[in-house]
Amino acid sequence: MSNGRTPSRPVPVDEFVQAVGAQLDRAQDALALKVSGGNRPLTWALKDLEIELRVFVDFDDRGRMMLRTAGPNEKEASALHFSLTTITRPMVEENSYQYEHASDPRAIEDIRGSAELDGDTQRKLDLLGVRTVGQLKQLDPMAVQAVMGIPATKLQAALAASARPAVTGQEVVARPDGTRLLRIRGANLYSGVMPEVRLAGQPVEVLDAKPTAVLVRPLAVHDEGQVEVLTDGHRATGWFRLGGAAGPNGANGAGSAGGSTNGAAP
Amino acid sequence: MNQLEALLVGLIEALPAGAGGPADGVAVELSSVELAIPVEAHVDAGGRVRASLPRGRIATGYDVQLCRMALRYVREEAA
Numbered sequence: 001m002s003n004g005r006t007p008s009r010p011v012p013v014d015e016f017v018q019a020v021g022a023q024l025d026r027a028q029d030a031l032a033l034k035v036s037g038g039n040r041p042l043t044w045a046l047k048d049l050e051i052e053l054r055v056f057v058d059f060d061d062r063g064r065m066m067l068r069t070a071g072p073n074e075k076e077a078s079a080l081h082f083s084l085t086t087i088t089r090p091m092v093e094e095n096s097y098q099y100e101h102a103s104d105p106r107a108i109e110d111i112r113g114s115a116e117l118d119g120d121t122q123r124k125l126d127l128l129g130v131r132t133v134g135q136l137k138q139l140d141p142m143a144v145q146a147v148m149g150i151p152a153t154k155l156q157a158a159l160a161a162s163a164r165p166a167v168t169g170q171e172v173v174a175r176p177d178g179t180r181l182l183r184i185r186g187a188n189l190y191s192g193v194m195p196e197v198r199l200a201g202q203p204v205e206v207l208d209a210k211p212t213a214v215l216v217r218p219l220a221v222h223d224e225g226q227v228e229v230l231t232d233g234h235r236a237t238g239w240f241r242l243g244g245a246a247g248p249n250g251a252n253g254a255g256s257a258g259g260s261t262n263g264a265a266p
Numbered sequence: 267m268n269q270l271e272a273l274l275v276g277l278i279e280a281l282p283a284g285a286g287g288p289a290d291g292v293a294v295e296l297s298s299v300e301l302a303i304p305v306e307a308h309v310d311a312g313g314r315v316r317a318s319l320p321r322g323r324i325a326t327g328y329d330v331q332l333c334r335m336a337l338r339y340v341r342e343e344a345a
Contacts, residue, residue, distance in 0.1 A: 011313045019313035020270070027271035031278065042341050044278045044299075050336040051315070053307055069308045072328045 010058060010066035024049065024084060049084045062123060097131075103211070104134035104187045106168065115161035117154070124148045133162045133187065165189050165231050167238030173215070181207065182240060184214045184227055191232045199240060200225030218242060267308055267316035277301060278339050298340045307333040 024046065031044045054070040054077040070077030108122055111133055117125075128148060130136055137159060141152035169185040182199070189195055190209040197206050197216045204222075208215040214229060224241040268276075284295035307317040308330070320332055 008308060009311050011309050011311065015313035016309055016315075017313075020315055023269060023271045023314060024274075027274040030271065030275045042343060044339045045342050046274055046278075046337065047340050048336075048338040049274075051305075051307065052334040053309065053315075054331045054333055055309065067309055070331055072330050075331070077331065 008069045008071075010056075010060070010068040012060075013065040013067055016067055020082075020084065028086075045086070047086055050081065051084075052079050052081045054078075055080050063127075097129075097135075104132065104137060104162070105212075106133040106162075106166070106187055107131065108133065108136060110166075110168075111158070111162050114164070115158035117158055121150050121154060124150055136162060163188055165195075165229055165234050165236035167227060167229060167236045170227070170238070170240050172242055180218065180242065182216050182218050182227075182242065184216065184229060184238070184240070185212065186214075186229070186236060186238070187212060188234075189214050189229055189231060189236070193231070195229050195231035197230075198226075198228040201228075267306060267318045270307075270315040270317050273305070273317045273319075274337070277303075277337070283341075296341065298338065300336070300338045302334065302336045304332040305335045306330055307335070 027046055031046065033043075053067070055067045056070060056074070057078055057080070058066045058068065060066050067080070108117065108125060108131060111117070112122060125131075125136070125148075128139075128144070130139065136155075139155065139159075141155035141159070144150050144155055145152040165186065165188040167184055167186040167189075171183040171185065173181040173183050175181065184197070188211055190211050194206050194209055195214060197204055197214060199216070199218055199222050202219060202222075204219060205217040206214060207217060218240075222240075222242060224243070225239070227238050227240045229236045278299065281296070281299060284293060286293040304320050305317045306320055307315055310316055317333075317335070321329075
């Protein structure tokens with residue numbers, strides 16, 4: 001722990017804000033536990049906090065704003081004034097991106113290799129607030145080129161790569177009758193025509209298909225192996241694992257179980 | 267220095283929540299508290315704020331510059 005007498009390591013502002021937010025949450029939790037004595041269930045809540053810090057502001061080579069606490073006798077430090085207040089859940093939801101509702105919630109990082117996005121391009125997209133492939137698909141390449149200087153051809157290539165199907169995960173779905181189904185999660189798995197799905201090389205029945213998930217009925221022999229989804233002339237692969245003893249169709253009546261796949265699309 | 271959350275909880279704990287009671291025939295309770303205080307504050311390597319009240323009257327040339335903090339606590343029903 002620092003004693004405040006030695007210069008500290010610079011910290012990115014976003015890390016600082018997130019850390020302070022977590023500290024305030026912990027303070028609120030601790031205050032909520034300190035219920036007033038007797039039968040009066042009152043507690044203290046911290047509504048507003050303003051803090052003025054003496055820091056040096058700098059930018060690192062990635063363009064991130066960094067803060068470093070001023071040491072002794074460093075009188076030229078800036079005074080940064082932060083005002084924090086409590087907000088309600090609806091306010092949080094109104095002002096943040098709803099990842100669970102995204103058309104393609106994959107992180108940009110997940111397609112970075114296939115889309116040939118370099119670090120500088122990814123940083124510029126991050127500055128635009130683009131963190132998921134779904135957000136990337138909503139961009140107009142020409143407008144982004146004009147505003148951020150990312151070549152339109154590079155974005156078009158990234159959009160083409162993001163349009164390929166990909167398998168990112170799996171979920172075992174147990175039905176009340178004991179049968180067990182497999183939900184394959186991913187992106188671009190359905191484009192209007194039912195995809196063809198193979199588990200361990202064998203075709204299986206497709207019960208439902210959406211762009212982000214395909215529900216299939218595994219055969220009794222299936223336990224684990226490669227999953228292949230063929231759609232729109234493309235093939236996406238990953239791995240599945242059902243696990244447990246066989247039931248009516250290879251089911252053991254177990255509840256839903258998540259599992260990851262390698263999800264690599266060729 | 268302490269973690270910021272420890273200081274925030276410690277400050278309000280140090281204040282009386284009220285005075286009086288049945289024996290006095292009258293009781294007074296605090297409904298809100300506003301504080302504006304100098305603090306020694308430091309951002310650690312994880313971005314967390316460590317803070318404590320200034321260390322008294324003996325100042326040396328090696329003391330860090332004091333920061334300022336303003337807080338508003340309100341009394342409310344526990345969830």
